[in-house]
Structures are given as C-alpha cells and as structure tokens.
Amino acid sequence: MTRREILSLAEKIGAKKICETHTSWVLLTGRFAYKIKKPVNFGFLDYTSQKKRRRFCLEELRLNRRLSPEIYLDVLGITQDQRFVPKDSPQAIDYAVKMKELPQESLMSSILKKGKVLPSSVKEIARIIADFHNRVRQTKRTERYGSLKIVRFNWEENFSQTKDFIGKTISLSRYQMIKENINRFLSEKKDLFEQRIREKRIKFCHGDLHSGNIFLTDDKPDGKARKVYIFDCIEFNPRFACSDTASEVAFFLMDLEFHNRTDLADYFLDTYLQLTKDFTLLSLLTFYKCYRAYVRGKVSSFKMVEEGIEEKEKADAFKLARRYFLRSERYARSLFGAKKVFIFFGPPGSGKTFLAERFRKRKEGILLATDVLRKDLLSIPVEKHLPAEFGKGIYRKEITRRTYLTMIKRAQVYYAQKVNVLLDGTFANPDYRRLVKRALGSNNLIWIFCWAPKRMILERLKRERKYSDAHPEIYLRMAKRFQSLKDLGKVIRLNTRLKPEDNLRRLELESKGER
Structure with missing residues (x-):
C-alpha cells in the first residue's frame, strides 16, 4: 500500500x-x-x-x-x-x-523511566517467560541457531556492519576490545554452546524481548497487580527469533540494567532460574548480554543515518548508541577472570543493601537479598511492607532460618556456574556464617561488614526503605551480635557514613587484594 x-x-x-x-x-x-x-x-x-x-x-x-x-x-x-x-x-x-x-502509557519502558515498575510485575513476566520456554521445544530446525558457527556468524556480521561507526558511536579501542574478548570466548568456550544444544535450549523464542514490547496494564480482576502482555515477537527471520533461551533472557536483563534497575534484573533472573531449573544458562548470560547490547548499539547507529530523520532524533540515536556500546564493553570485560561470592552484612540500617546494589551495578553477577527472599518464599509481594516486632511475624526464627538456607543453597548452585554472587543479609547468627563457608568455601568468600554510627542508623530506620521492614527496635536487639567477627578471618569493614564512591573504590581494591 x-x-x-x-x-x-x-x-x-x-x-x-x-x-x-x-x-x-x-x-x-x-x-x-x-x-x-x-x-x-x-x-x-x-x-x-x-x-x-x-x-x-x-x-x-x-x-x-x-x-x-x-x-x-x-x-x-x-x-x-x-x-x-x-x-x-x-x-x-x-x-x-x-x-x-492498549494505552501507550502502559508500556513497560515508559513505566521504567518513571521508576514505577514493581517487583511483582517482574515476577509475573518471569513466570510467563519461564512457562513459555518450558513449553516450546527445540527442533532440528531451531538447534542449528545455537551452534558456534551461527553464533560466530552473528558476531562477525555485527562487527562488519559497525565498522563505519568507529570514531562516531563506538571508539576504535572499544570496538577492538569487544571483538578480541568475544573471539577469545568463542574459541575457549566451544563446549558451552554444544552443551546448550544437548540440553535442548535452542528454541523459536520471542526474539525481541525488552521493555518496549511489554504492556503492564491495571485490568487484573483483583486490582492488585498489573496484567502483563508481551507482544511484537520476530516473525520475519528465524535467525533472529531462533536462539538459545539464554540469549532471550539476556536481552531482557540487559534492558533492565540499561534502565539502571539491576535489582529488578536479579529478581527476574532468580525467579526464572527457579522455575526452569536452567542453571547452565548462567555460564553464557554475560556473553549474550554483551551481544544484545552490541546489537542495540548497532541499530541505534543505523537510525542515526536514516533518510528523513530529524536532527533531534539523530542526536538521541547517537547518545543511545554510545550508551549501548559502552554497556557491551562492560560485559565484554567481565567475560574472564576469577569469580567470587561477596557477602554484604551488618545490622539493619547499616547501609549494606545500598552498597550491595551499587556494587552490583559495577560487578557482573547476581545479587540475592534476604529482604527479597523472605517475602518471596512466603508468597508476599516484595514491595509490600510488613513491619513486625523482633522475632515475630515474618521475622520468626523458623522463617529466618528458611530464608538463609534457601539463599545459601541458591548461591551454591549459581556460583557453580562460575558467576559472581552477591549476598545481602545481616548474617547476625554465626550459624549462618558457618553454613555459607561450608557450602561455598572460605577461599571464595569476601566478607564486607557495613556499619555506621548508632545515631545515623536510628535515623535511617525511621524512614521507609525499598524492601526492608526493619525498625529501631530490631537494630537495638541485634547490634550486640556483631561485636565479634573473629570466626570470619579477613573482613572488609566499610563505614557507610563515608561517601559511597569512596567505599566502593576501597571495596574494589581490597577485594582484589590491593590497598
């Protein structure tokens, strides 16, 4: 027409x-x-x-x-x-x-920009995608798209198509570094791609899974959660739609991280992993995040040179492309190197969650937090606040024990796939500290004790925080439990009264054994 x-x-x-x-x-x-x-x-x-x-x-x-x-x-x-x-x-x-x-204001990408996407919506998306991936089967037609040959071809096509943008949306050094690390990964990790085919994880997926292709509407009968509609999958080319499910998951995670919501990305990933039991996905996740960010950088670069496009759109496309290529570089740099378990612990209000989340934005991996797990295990929306007295309600001893045992078990499974794992909890009970050492090995753990002056902590606890329900009474009951940490050996102690950037810089250095 x-x-x-x-x-x-x-x-x-x-x-x-x-x-x-x-x-x-x-x-x-x-x-x-x-x-x-x-x-x-x-x-x-x-x-x-x-x-x-x-x-x-x-x-x-x-x-x-x-x-x-x-x-x-x-x-x-x-x-x-x-x-x-x-x-x-x-x-x-x-x-x-x-x-x-459906109303355009219901697009998840728009809601993300307003900071109003709730964990309960992300959990529902994880449930839908996990069910979808569990239902769809790998076939002879689809399995070839997970082969090293096709994966390598896709990357070579990307590098070829972005040569003209070197010095514009991507620097020569960034281009070369990504290319070198990707080629090295493809050479050294051939067995991972073969394993995924054997596990039958190469399927006809959605192909374009990001927040711009998801509607979150308010038309659920109970009015308590948003209805999720995932739309606009790729129908025009099987090379783009057929892939490892790890690539599909990586696209959505990269998109959430691009929007500065690593907390939602980690919650999605943890939920998805528990529903699919596809733990080997973790070993290729950073690789495919790198790929998805690079493709988005390429597409934004193409838009910049389209005919008839207005100058403002060109400028916006330029900025987007540079941001995506920068993110792709970050993933590429994370493909190699030893992985660790970083444990952020300390009393309520000590700033451990804030620092853990900020550190996670710098460090590829997955962050598990007791504040999130506790409610999730009880089928309570993570964003719902349920304050309770010390040792009562959702803080009863048996619930706390179940929360820590679950977190440690998941950390053990995830870490076995050679990814960084970050844990966020008080770890006030020495028993849980012993359990995590036994499960993950003392040499793999980096303990980060977060603290602040009592007056500052009490002031923080008067304010509502994202997921935590701790209050001053809980802090006062728990504070004495941290007087001795001799059972842990080396501990990095961070005073959260200091600037976050200073603490994060120190953490980076000390976790590498530098001072």
Whole structure:
C-alpha cells in the first residue's frame, strides 16, 4: 500500500493516530490497532510481495498468540478501495494484523523511566517467560541457531556492519576490545554452546524481548497487580527469533540494567532460574548480554543515518548508541577472570543493601537479598511492607532460618556456574556464617561488614526503605551480635557514613587484594 492509501484507510476506520516504522504502519482507533506491513526489502526482511505480506501477517498472529492471545485477534484483508474484508477474500490486495489497542502509557519502558515498575510485575513476566520456554521445544530446525558457527556468524556480521561507526558511536579501542574478548570466548568456550544444544535450549523464542514490547496494564480482576502482555515477537527471520533461551533472557536483563534497575534484573533472573531449573544458562548470560547490547548499539547507529530523520532524533540515536556500546564493553570485560561470592552484612540500617546494589551495578553477577527472599518464599509481594516486632511475624526464627538456607543453597548452585554472587543479609547468627563457608568455601568468600554510627542508623530506620521492614527496635536487639567477627578471618569493614564512591573504590581494591 502507498502512504496515500494508508491515509485513506485511516480516515475510513476513524483512526486517531498513525504510528510508522521503517517496516510498517500501525493505525490506532482507540479500541483496535491495525498493523500493515510496508512493501520493503532490507535483506534480513522481505515484505515486497502480496503473498509474503499475507504469510508474515499470519505468522505474526500465530507466533504472538503464544504469549498474548488476548490482544492478537485476527488477520484482515484490505481491498483496492481501502476497506477491510476477511483475509481469504479474493478482493484482498493487502493485509493487516488486527490487535486490541492498549494505552501507550502502559508500556513497560515508559513505566521504567518513571521508576514505577514493581517487583511483582517482574515476577509475573518471569513466570510467563519461564512457562513459555518450558513449553516450546527445540527442533532440528531451531538447534542449528545455537551452534558456534551461527553464533560466530552473528558476531562477525555485527562487527562488519559497525565498522563505519568507529570514531562516531563506538571508539576504535572499544570496538577492538569487544571483538578480541568475544573471539577469545568463542574459541575457549566451544563446549558451552554444544552443551546448550544437548540440553535442548535452542528454541523459536520471542526474539525481541525488552521493555518496549511489554504492556503492564491495571485490568487484573483483583486490582492488585498489573496484567502483563508481551507482544511484537520476530516473525520475519528465524535467525533472529531462533536462539538459545539464554540469549532471550539476556536481552531482557540487559534492558533492565540499561534502565539502571539491576535489582529488578536479579529478581527476574532468580525467579526464572527457579522455575526452569536452567542453571547452565548462567555460564553464557554475560556473553549474550554483551551481544544484545552490541546489537542495540548497532541499530541505534543505523537510525542515526536514516533518510528523513530529524536532527533531534539523530542526536538521541547517537547518545543511545554510545550508551549501548559502552554497556557491551562492560560485559565484554567481565567475560574472564576469577569469580567470587561477596557477602554484604551488618545490622539493619547499616547501609549494606545500598552498597550491595551499587556494587552490583559495577560487578557482573547476581545479587540475592534476604529482604527479597523472605517475602518471596512466603508468597508476599516484595514491595509490600510488613513491619513486625523482633522475632515475630515474618521475622520468626523458623522463617529466618528458611530464608538463609534457601539463599545459601541458591548461591551454591549459581556460583557453580562460575558467576559472581552477591549476598545481602545481616548474617547476625554465626550459624549462618558457618553454613555459607561450608557450602561455598572460605577461599571464595569476601566478607564486607557495613556499619555506621548508632545515631545515623536510628535515623535511617525511621524512614521507609525499598524492601526492608526493619525498625529501631530490631537494630537495638541485634547490634550486640556483631561485636565479634573473629570466626570470619579477613573482613572488609566499610563505614557507610563515608561517601559511597569512596567505599566502593576501597571495596574494589581490597577485594582484589590491593590497598
């Protein structure tokens, strides 16, 4: 269809808005959205013939119904005089995917920018994706896309296609470092890719799993949680849609980390791992995060040189591309080196959670926190506050014991996949300190004791914090338990009254054995 015909169709159906991308038009009526493919060919995508557009509309409907059948309604035909008819009508000269329209302000990417995505929504996304990955099967058709040959080809294509942007959106040193580390990883870790194929983890996935393709609406019957709709999967090229499930998970995690929400990324990952039991995924996660960040940097770079794009859009694309390539470099630097278990502990209000989360943003791995696990094990929304007296409510002895045993067990399993693990808890009870040493080995542990003057801690505990429900009484009851830490050997002690950057810098140095 031509732009003129699109405008005519939009007028006839009462469309209130037309959204346009380089591959499609989407007509929004307020109730329904109609997506019409442009007759374009980009090599990796070919919609040039009527037959192909019909086929890919039907594929888009079929594939997206795997995750969001409620919003993908039908494929309609479009006549010469711009009317909708059934898809099999001989009058149809083009086609549209008919969808339920959802409010744009419900896009997860928009809610993320406002800082209002809740852990309960992320947990639901993890549940949906875990169920999806558990249901979809690896086939002879899909398994080749997890092979070292295809993975290497995808990277070589990326490097080739971004050469023209060296010195613009990516520096030569960054380009070379990423390329060298990726090639080294592909050479040294061939067995990991083969193992994933043997484990049947190469599947026809969503292919484009990020916050811009997820709606979080408020239409759940109980009104307590947002309804999740995951949409717009890739239908046009199996090389982009078929992949290791680790690559799909990595894309979503990278996106959350890009939005500065490593806490949500870690909660998603921990939930997903427990639902799928796919623990070997961890060994390739940083590699695929690096890949996904690089691709986003490449796509943003392409947008910068598109014809007809406004200067502001070019400037925004330039900034985005540089940020994505910087993130890709960070992942590439984390592919090698010894991994450790970093234990942030101390009394409530000591600042351990704040420092653990800040350190996690610098350190690839996964952070497990007792404040999160405790509620999760009790099926309580993590964001819900439930203050209780010392040793009562959700802080009863048996619940605390279950929380620490679960955290230590998960840390043991995750660390076995050679990733950094960060733990955040008081560890006031020496028994739990002994358990973690026995499970993970003293040589692999870095103990970080966080403390602050009593007056400062009591002031902090008067304010509501993200997930913790501790209050001054709990601190006063627990403080004496930290008077002796001789059972731990070397401990890095951080006074959280000092600037966070100073503490993090010191932690980086001391955890490497430097002073």
